[in-house]
Amino acid sequence: MIRKFVIGSPIDTEAVIREFPVEAGEVPGWERNEAEKSLSYSMAPDDIVYGLGETVRGMNKRGWIYEADAQDDPNHTEGRHSLYAAHNFLLIYGKARSFGIFFDNPGMMTFDIGYTDHDILKVTFRDFDAAIYLIEAASLKEIVHEFRGIIGRSYIPPKWAFGVGQSRWSYMDEDEVREVVRNYRGNGMPLDAVYLDIDYMDAYKDFTVNEKTFPDFSAFVQEMKEQGIHLVPIIDAGVKIEKGYRVYEEGTARGYFVRKADGQNLVAAVWPGKVHFPDVLNEEARKWFGDQYKVLLDAGIDGFWNDMNEPAVFYTEDHLKEVFEKIREYEGKNLDIRSFFEFRGLVAGISNNPEDYRRFYHDYKGEKIRHDKVHNLFGDYMTRAAGEAFERLSPDKRILMFSRSSYIGMHRYGGVWTGDNSSWWSHILLNLHQLPGLNMAGFLYSGADTGGFGSDATEDLLMRWLELSIFTPLLRNHSAMGTRRQEFYRFKDKNSFRNLLRLRYALIPYLYSEFMKAALNDGMLFEPLSFEYPSDARAAEVEDQLLVGESIMIAPVYTQNAGGRYVYLPEDMKLLRMRSPKDLDAEEMVAGDHYVPCALNEVLVFIRPGHVLPLGEDAENVEKIDDAKITRIPFRTDPDVYELYDDDGVTRL
Ligand code: MIG
Numbered sequence: 001m002i003r004k005f006v007i008g009s010p011i012d013t014e015a016v017i018r019e020f021p022v023e024a025g026e027v028p029g030w031e032r033n034e035a036e037k038s039l040s041y042s043m044a045p046d047d048i049v050y051g052l053g054e055t056v057r058g059m060n061k062r063g064w065i066y067e068a069d070a071q072d073d074p075n076h077t078e079g080r081h082s083l084y085a086a087h088n089f090l091l092i093y094g095k096a097r098s099f100g101i102f103f104d105n106p107g108m109m110t111f112d113i114g115y116t117d118h119d120i121l122k123v124t125f126r127d128f129d130a131a132i133y134l135i136e137a138a139s140l141k142e143i144v145h146e147f148r149g150i151i152g153r154s155y156i157p158p159k160w161a162f163g164v165g166q167s168r169w170s171y172m173d174e175d176e177v178r179e180v181v182r183n184y185r186g187n188g189m190p191l192d193a194v195y196l197d198i199d200y201m202d203a204y205k206d207f208t209v210n211e212k213t214f215p216d217f218s219a220f221v222q223e224m225k226e227q228g229i230h231l232v233p234i235i236d237a238g239v240k241i242e243k244g245y246r247v248y249e250e251g252t253a254r255g256y257f258v259r260k261a262d263g264q265n266l267v268a269a270v271w272p273g274k275v276h277f278p279d280v281l282n283e284e285a286r287k288w289f290g291d292q293y294k295v296l297l298d299a300g301i302d303g304f305w306n307d308m309n310e311p312a313v314f315y316t317e318d319h320l321k322e323v324f325e326k327i328r329e330y331e332g333k334n335l336d337i338r339s340f341f342e343f344r345g346l347v348a349g350i351s352n353n354p355e356d357y358r359r360f361y362h363d364y365k366g367e368k369i370r371h372d373k374v375h376n377l378f379g380d381y382m383t384r385a386a387g388e389a390f391e392r393l394s395p396d397k398r399i400l401m402f403s404r405s406s407y408i409g410m411h412r413y414g415g416v417w418t419g420d421n422s423s424w425w426s427h428i429l430l431n432l433h434q435l436p437g438l439n440m441a442g443f444l445y446s447g448a449d450t451g452g453f454g455s456d457a458t459e460d461l462l463m464r465w466l467e468l469s470i471f472t473p474l475l476r477n478h479s480a481m482g483t484r485r486q487e488f489y490r491f492k493d494k495n496s497f498r499n500l501l502r503l504r505y506a507l508i509p510y511l512y513s514e515f516m517k518a519a520l521n522d523g524m525l526f527e528p529l530s531f532e533y534p535s536d537a538r539a540a541e542v543e544d545q546l547l548v549g550e551s552i553m554i555a556p557v558y559t560q561n562a563g564g565r566y567v568y569l570p571e572d573m574k575l576l577r578m579r580s581p582k583d584l585d586a587e588e589m590v591a592g593d594h595y596v597p598c599a600l601n602e603v604l605v606f607i608r609p610g611h612v613l614p615l616g617e618d619a620e621n622v623e624k625i626d627d628a629k630i631t632r633i634p635f636r637t638d639p640d641v642y643e644l645y646d647d648d649g650v651t652r653l
Pocket of ligand 1: 168169198307308404419420453478479
């Protein structure tokens with residue numbers, strides 16, 4: 001059952017696509033405090049709080065304070081309060097009461113989940129305006145299912161997007177891309193996509209291609225297609241200010257960029273130097289911005305990633321001016337402890353400054369709204385611009401799209417990747433923790449930068465990470481400029497990487513089948529154990545294992561130098577220890593805690609009783625997967641009980 005409550009006059013985000021009557025009175029069980037602008041809920045000692053999608057810390061969010069505040073900050077540490085997104089859905093799981101609750105408010109909010117007081121969940125709003133949806137159902141699965149039903153069907157990518165993607169900031173020219181492909185093919189490593197980071201553009205201008213480094217882009221896209229490779233270019237939120245640049249000229253002439261209070265376009269700076277931001281919240285501007293993707297679609301491109309759409313701001317022209325003025329006051333002075341830190345803070349604070357988010361306005365549904373009040377919608381609406389355009393420009397064929405920033409609602413138009421993580425062991429576990437929360441919020445197509453974006457990857461870290469990513473819909477190896485190169489073929493044990501990548505392709509029939517069932521039935525691909533074993537208190541505490549689809553449980557190794565790990569089995573399961581599609585051992589295990597050895601090149605897959613894992617064979621790319629060659633591995637059931645979903649992988653559904 002879903003009930004809607006309203007506080008103040010909320011901004012309609014279009015996250016929810018169904019109409020509900022608004023109930024009078026308070027949200028049952030929640031106490032409202034007008035002075036604090038907060039709502040509080042008393043948690044039972046063993047209540048678990050899931051949700052919040054892409055953020056820091058564990059699956060059970062209890063014991064920390066989080067914010068709904070999309071931020072471009074590559075330090076994904078435990079001390080953070082938000083990452084790139086705002087997914088304001090919580091799932092409270094208790095013996096006495098379980099329910100889901102969605103706080104639809106596109107501005108700043110805090111979720112104090114037992115941080116100040118271990119027993120209190122307090123949600124505080126900067127603007128006390130929200131549509132609140134309370135969802136009650138018989139099980140956690142059903143609560144999520146009901147919630148997903150009101151936010152609309154999740155984005156469905158083309159099937160090739162389940163293939164392996166290789167990325168780097170940046171492959172600078174055609175030859176560098178060719179070399180990547182040659183290395184994959186030459187090493188017998190399957191590959192479906194190579195990502196183009198910002199340097200493919202001409203001077204970081206969106207929807208342009210550098211003609212020196214990619215002299216005949218359409219021909220190159222075609223050349224890659226012939227080798228079974230899709231090129232996936234990045235699109236940034238900021239549009240370079242440059243006379244004669246068509247996108248800038250058109251956007252300016254039509255008034256489609258965000259403006260300051262005085263009516264002037266905001267001048268911010270990102271990669272290209274000074275930019276304007278398209279007002280993607282304005283329907284007309286959104287349509288116009290979406291139409292820009294056409295130049296790349298026309299060149300044969302069928303996938304994109306949207307970046308810097310929190311939006312990330314290196315600085316704004318106005319703020320920079322203020323900073324320079326203030327800096328002059330410090331010149332020649334003896335900087336003491338206070339003034340030194342003030343001085344340093346001036347410069348350090350020019351990027352993504354909250355003040356800057358109060359300097360400009362959107363034209364949203366005919367109203368002028370200051371950016372900070374709708375801040376968390378920007379990435380959502382940029383991606384929606386693209387998604388809506390693809391429906392017009394590519395009505396039959398699916399287009400790959402995923403974004404860095406997002407809000408619930410964007411899940412209808414694209415997936416997400418989890419941004420600038422690091423080549424740290426702890427970030428393998430963070431990756432795992434984020435998956436179920438993202439699924440609850442509707443983001444099924446997702447994955448992290450495998451091997452880590454920042455800092456230097458090592459061979460063992462990359463291999464262990466791959467052993468998790470082998471299950472995520474987006475499997476992309478990506479890393480930052482200046483870090484150690486981490487393409488799989490650069491490391492010593494190529495054979496193990498090759499085998500694991502091939503194993504991914506053998507798993508695609510199952511992963512795609514389960515992904516599609518989740519998308520078409522408003523379900524989850526990744527579930528915490530408690531979803532299937534609700535009466536098992538021990539299972540509810542497991543924070544490093546996941547159920548992937550109906551048949552299997554995974555337990556990746558995520559610690560350095562480990563030769564195995566403890567695994568909790570809520571029931572008897574069949575363990576497959578897999579090194580490649582052809583090289584695997586099976587063993588039946590009884591319910592309970594086990595130490596399970598797992599060599600560096602092995603993946604542990606646990607098949608649940610009464611279930612079947614369909615396993616295909618390796619293939620050079622997704623198109624070449626042979627559906628006739630699927631082996632069904634059952635555990636205590638008939639192999640035919642598994643219903644394998646499949647389709648042509650490109651036609652829109
Ligand atoms: O400030 O385009 O998260 O994946 O490689 C960095 C360069 C901008 C951030 C993205 C990352 C990408 C990088 N971008």
